Amino acid sequence: MINQLSWKVGGQQGEGIESTGEIFAIALNRLGYYLYGYRHFSSRIKGGHTNNKIRVSTTEVRSISDDLDILVAFDQETIDLNYKELHSKGVILADAKFSPKKPEDTEASLYAVPFTEIATELGTSLMKNMVAIGATSAVLDLDINVFEVVVREIFGKKGDQVVAKNMDAIKAGFDKMKENLSTGIKTMELEKADGKKRMFMIGNDAIALGAIAGGCRFMAAYPITPASEIMEYLIKKLPALGGAVIQTEDEIAACTMAIGANYGGVRSITASAGPGLSLKMEAIGLSGITETPLVIVDTQRGGPSTGLPTKQEQSDLMAMIYGTHGEIPKIVMAPSTVEEAFYDTAEAFNLAEEYQCPVIILTDLQLSLGKQTVEPLNYDKVEIRRGKLVAKEIPANDNAYFKRYEVTEDGVSPRVIPGMKNGIHHVTGVEHDEQGKPSESAANRIAQMDKRFRKVENIRFNTPVYKNAKHEDADVLFVGFNSTRGVIEEAMIRLENDGLKVNHAHIRLVHPFPTDEVLQLVRSAKKVVVVENNATGQLANIMKMNVGHAEKITKHLKYDGNPFLPHEVYTKCKELF
Secondary structure (H helix, E strand, C coil), rough: CCCEEEEEEEEEECCCHHHHHHHHHHHHHCCCCCCEEEECCCCCCCEEECCCCCCCCCCCCCCCCEEEEEEEECCHHHHHHHHHEEEEEEEEEEEEECCCCCCCCCCCCCEEEHHHHHHHHCCCCHHHHHHHHHHHHHHCCCCCCHHHHHHHHHHHHHHHHHHHHHHHHHHHHHHHHHHHHHHCCCCEECCCCCCCCCCCEEHHHHHHHHHCCCCCCCEEEECCCHHHHHHHHHHHHHHHHEEEEECCCCCCHHHHHHHHHHCCCCCCEECCCCHHHHHHHHHHHHHHHHCCCCCEEEEECEEECCCCCCCCCCCCCHHHHHHHCCCEEEEEEECHHHHHHHHHHHHHCCCCCCCCCCEEEEEHHHHHHHEECCCCHHHHHHHCCCCCCCCCCEEEECCCCCCCCCCCCCCCCCCCCCCCCCCCCCCCCECCCCCEEEEHHHHHHHHHHHHHHCCCCCCCCCEEEEEEEECCCCEEEEEECCHHHHHHHHHHHHHHCCCCCCEEEEEEEEECCCCHHHHHHHEEEEEEEEEEEEECCCCHHHHHHHHCCCCHEEEECCCCCCCCHHHHHHHHHHHHC
């Protein structure tokens, strides 16, 4: 028996590759296995190679695996592009229709299975992916009945006959593969899972759910990969809660509309990717100078310009911190797991209202679209804090304007929503005095700038740095942000087994930077390896700006559009010793 499996299905986009992986993964999730999935797909609707790699384990996993046990191929391109991931005892299950050929430099076994032929005989070639699931089940010695509930959930609306046909396809694939197995190949039987119920979701769904839990009732957004799922989720859920989602004509409108809704007292959000955030920058500055709460999600992808819209990258970090013209206080958080994406999003609304500034939730494509097992969420941990929002009537003040931008010791001024009696004030994007009236006075400018920046001098943020630091004197300190957490954790285990003392700091609040916590860990390490998906080492450079010790810091960069693999991080570290 094996306690972990790496499985990949590939073919042309539009062939049902995603649904094949989805059905396979959901069924195993229902059995209690931990899963981590990552889709490689093209930036077009149909055509172009796509694959879905899913890791299945009896213990928690947070990254894709180095190698591959089973490759399900619907065309020769899938074999040619992915076979090198297969280990020597790996298996290729290929559709006999394209007369598959095994590359000479692999020891993996190739089995040509008539996926399309069997599906056609059963009524339609579209069911070839179900035949492939059945063939996979035979190799894993899985009971195919585990798929029936999933198939019924997906196809039940089309009638019992469609459900039965798809189950027939799974059974036919299972039986056909069993015939092949009789020729000598051993099954890869998985150890039994614990059977516990866990969620299986992408990071974008967790962000959307976190927004709802955090009191968000309005979203304005423009569709863009890889952020669109946030909008799609909220379109389904918010109306039932008295909320609304508006698809705007562009990114600028989305951001300004969210600002307007927040000004009106409704917790609001907008979400996009790098190109969209570039368009939102002026509006983010408007949020900053008017001190209007604003929550923004940036799902990083390959840039610049249109770049690699469906590929992994972490190159928006500097833009999110420094992108706006002029200087405003802002908060940039970076969840590293799906669970954190949920809790951090809910908390973002509290921070936005408490500090009356833009809060950016920074994710990346791997975290936003990678689907993984999630332990049940604790909704009791979510609280609503609205900061200095005035809830009671304001006393009359002889027709003077309300001091919306009053200079206070902590930098946060009282805030009212439209309609509050005696709360009238001026709102403008130019510099203004305490009542909001435009002012170019030098003394006023200094007072208002200093006031705004005092707000974020002492941010209260739970766990600004995730730390796994058991060594007082470490050989190496790994540092990362967003989705690299899982791959770093896996590399750490291998390095510790080699006798190295390894610590790990994952930055969850990237701005304002948690200098004191990071500096302490950097000082206690001989070497620091910063792992990030970009070409210039943006996080490493920010660390040098804030904590120094540049001579210790080594950048491990990857910017080819693919996420890190555990062996890449392990090998880079070994080269240093």
